[in-house]
Amino acid sequence: MNGTVADVIAGALARHGVKTILGQSNPTELMLAAERIGIRQVLYRTENAAGVMADGFSRISGRIAVVAAQNGPAATLMVPPMAEAIKASVPMLVLVQEVPAGNRDRNAFQEMDHFGLFASVSKWTRRIDDPARVDDNIDLAMTMANSGRPGPVVLLIPRDVLGMPAAVSRFSRTADLGAFPLDRPRPDAAAVSKAAELIARARSPLVIAGGGVHSSGAVAELGALQDLAQLPVVTTNMGKGVVDETGPLSLGVAANVTGERGPAHFHLPMIADADVVLLVGTRTNENGTEGWTLTSPDATYIHIDVDALEVGRNYESLRLVGDARAALADLTEALAATDLTIRRTLADQLRASIAAGRNRHVETVAPLLESGNAPIAPERLFAELGKVLSPDDIVVADASYSSFWIASYLRAVQPGQRFLMPRGLAGLGWGLPLAMGAKLAAPDRRVIAVVGDGGFAHVWSELETAVRENLPVIVLVLNNSILAAQRHAENAVFGETTKGVEFGAVDHASIAAAVGATGIVVEHPDNIETALHEALESPGTVVIDVIVDPDAYPPVRAWDACVDRINTQLHRDRPVSASR
DSSP states (O other): OOSBHHHHHHHHHHHTTOOEEEEBSBSHHHHHHHHHTTOEEEEOSOHHHHHHHHHHHHHHHSBOEEEEEOTTHHHHTTHHHHHHHHHHTOOEEEEEEEOOGGGTTTTOTTOOOHHHHTTTTOSOEEEOOOTTSHHHHHHHHHHHHHSSSOOEEEEEEEHHHHTSBOOOOSSOOOOOOOBSSSOOOOOOHHHHHHHHHHHHHOSSEEEEEOTHHHHHTOHHHHHHHHHHHTOOEEEOSTTTTSSOTTSTTEEEEOTTOOSTTSTTGGGHHHHHHOSEEEEESOOOOTGGGTTTTSSOTTSEEEEEESOTTTTTSSSOEEEEESOHHHHHHHHHHHHHTSOOHHHHHTHHHHHHHHHHHHHHHHHHHHHHHTOOOSSBOHHHHHHHHHHHOOTTOEEEEOSTHHHHHHHHHSOOOSTTOOEEOOOSSOOTTOHHHHHHHHHHHOTTSOEEEEEEHHHHTTSTTHHHHHHHTTOOOEEEEEEOSBOHHHHHHHHHHHSSOOSTTBOOOOOHHHHHHHTTOEEEEEOSGGGHHHHHHHHHHOSSOEEEEEEBOTTOOOOOGGGGGGTTTTTOOOGGGSOOOTTO
């Protein structure tokens, strides 16, 4: 195509299915070119939130998101969301304006070493300098972001290059490389056969499924394997929803929520007793494994992952390196040709054991699910939320306790149900923009974000973006005026907290109203249902400010051993000394 370099970039993005760029005008020449061909610019308030929106869009759409930033300080704000994305294997293309080529290394305005800046958070960083290689560079960026283990990539665009006349390449490019996984490599067939034999002969096999099952689109393949071989499935936080958690072979989320009120607490003996453990699409990270304590060191491990480095990182494994969907399909085919008499013989006993553990969990948490206390028990809030959700709704959490509450107290009732949690780097402030990105990807689905008041404070400004850009989401704010997870961690270790965990009172409903959203305050559990129905029926963005119990905590197993000091009195509640 003729025109400028900016025109060629815009055209290449459109060819790869890009319909939206999260941007704040810069690089202006590119944005003008993109808007001329119908690519929508979504104006964000902060670059860090824009990166999180890109993350949420990619997780739900299965296509790469594009976000743009100016050089220098704006570019630095892209680092946190890219760090989450590279840990959580989420692709995004980050377009960063650079100073004109002639001004490099002269202390030009906001000049920075972007290669150094992005070194640890980008799979691939390149600069577009040659007008004849623009299409090539875009295609290479898409390929790197969407192939193998997906992740963020960066293209640096000097301001003067954008306006240069485009040079016609000898070889034309027509492919759409914007979806992921771009390729589906298969594991070694001999390794698959060996894995099938191990599972067929196992006394007590177990599947641990991670977020890679979602990103690979492998939900149906996991279900087929589970049904054929009668395998119990437990998930990590990011894997939540890959199986129906009400199904007879589901253990729910284990990860780091296996305390006495956790969904998998009464299944811990079964998890620990597993003699063959199939890991699928999981990094086997600390939080996803309860500090690598859930399963036995004597078990035999089989690991499916597209990233060869993750296979065997923490558990020496039979290596099934490949795309999760392809690998699970191959493994199911191999198992179908294997004698599964042992699996079928033990199936009824297995189902009965899972049902018994699930019933004990229901009995344990029932009083909290029905609590009439005020401030509100979060368990009651999520019991009410669960009643009004449909399987097509997308529930998004901020990091920390927000993720733990969702993992523990909302159940997936359909394979493939989506619960988005920032568990790669687990930084606060992800909930609202992650939900907005999900809404951008799925405008016809309801999106509910669960955030703590601490995390929400990072991104209040993006409420205005949600209203202005018509990205209506529901935000449930767990308002307890503290950093609850930090409070409990400090009490658990030291028996006291610093003063740095307590906030002043904030009226989040008024913040919502100030930018044109709807704000609702809920102080008593009897009002939760009405507020949820009002929010779900609203066509716009709604913030529900729920005043929750500051002493409440999700089922973190480490807290079970220190319940006597976990809620040491807050500084604000202590009597003032007469001598002061």
